[in-house]
Amino acid sequence: MAHADNLYIAASVADAVAVLADRAGTATPLAGATWVMRAPLRREPLAHSYVAISQIEALQRIDISEDEAVIGSCVTHARLAEALAGRGDLAALATAAAKSANPAVRQAATVGGNLCTADFAAADLVPALLCLDAAVELEGPGGLQRLPLQEFLSLRHALPVGSLLCRIVVPRSAARSAHARLPLRKAGDYPVAIASLSIEQDDKGIVTRAAVAVGSVEPVARRWPSLETALVGRPLNTAWIGVQAERLAEEFTGRDGIEAPGWYRVKVLPTLVRRAVEALSAQTA
Template sequence: MMVISQDGLISVTRVSQALDILTRLGETATVMAGGTWVMREARDRTFVSLANIPDLTDISLDAQTLVAGSMVTHQDLCDAITGAPDLAALATAAGKSATPAIRRMATLGGNLCTRDFYSADLAPALLALNAEVDLETSSGRQTLSLEDYLNTPVDRPHILLRVTVPRTAARSAHVRLMQRQAGDYPLAVVSLSAVITPDGALRDLRIAVGSVEKRARRWRALEALCEGQTMTSDSIRTHAALRASQDFVGRDAVDGQGWYRLRVLPALVARAFSDMSRTEQGAGR
């Protein structure tokens, strides 16, 4: 692990201070949140710690929205939302990522802002839940859908302040495939959210895939095939198998080959659908 000298770490108490430093130092400065990923950078950097900005650790949950600050840890996020059926995908993503020690340190903002971390669990879960992010930039406050944020090139300093998730009547689920049970990054991740109507049809279906490519994204073609349809685990798996190689280009890495990531996607979609359906049935009792 890289050792940071006292001169190389700047702790700020206001977002404006962090932005000023990032603007002034340019590419030689890096934001540090939980430190579980950025500390791998074995090069000269000035690290700007956000740990002492109190508002960034706030979590608010009511009937309309979940609002979580960017410095909320995975474990605190999981603890706050466990038991909410519409947020089940996010609770699972936060509660199953990495290891217990990492979950107590890794932050929501760090997970979303680290563009060279391709296996982030929270991104697909939040995409499936239609999340928005609030950013502070040198030109002021900005709100983007998470989807737009992940697809926006990082061309100027910014601080991710918070994530907002609308509460809905949907149910959700999150599944991941691991090489081993703990400590590894997932080979593929699927998050799914939908309203299941009384006649069994899917409405407002959102499917997101992570770790298969370099960036988590919605699976819109599969959503379109299944929206408004009465599906089973087998039928949605069949649809996913027909679309996977057309809609994704699997990435090759030391932990897994691209072809294998595509091959397992249909089974993960079926598992996510099954988990979501069980949640729906439980809510209706």
């Protein structure tokens, strides 16, 4: 353990939770710091103090079994991409981790930071994990709590003081998944829109289960239930799915931002869905 006026380096989850609770709302967890360090650029205030969690060994673990992948919140994007490479059902997450930001940021940015940054609409790992039906495990003064990711996203602005995201649990399946993102040069490293898909097919190629998640278009990533319903019961046909995505895209209200207007984010969405389907098809080839 190390102390500084405004930085506390936690040695364990219990240590971090205790210090966060003790500093009652004035301290914030600090993981890879890639979001926090840009606070001045966003004209946001820094927290009064930080509890660094990146040296907690338990939060660095990745355990992959036949049933699930359990990912510690301090696993970096780079390590995640490496650990998941070649696993078709988790390919959306592997691609999201491998393509986000740039190589230097991927060495530091963590999966927990990606999910906990409530005002970061363009987070790549969020739609990837949504289409994989991930759950998150939080620890806090009240003990351990497991929540579906979508529920966590709606609660993360107002978590109880002392809460720490510790693990992400992703069920394994016979599905294949893919992640397509559109970065624009003027948008820097952030994607203006993201589509993540997870598709299960029977032995005749008919889709039996479909999960589609959209990121960066609206302020918070979410699933696309109407497109999921349209996909089930048919073969995986890129052109047909693109037409369905065009028909249903008006369900989204794009967010305006300096890097792209809201209408543009919605307009490119069907193209990203097509690209994700093509990426899935390439996996079987």
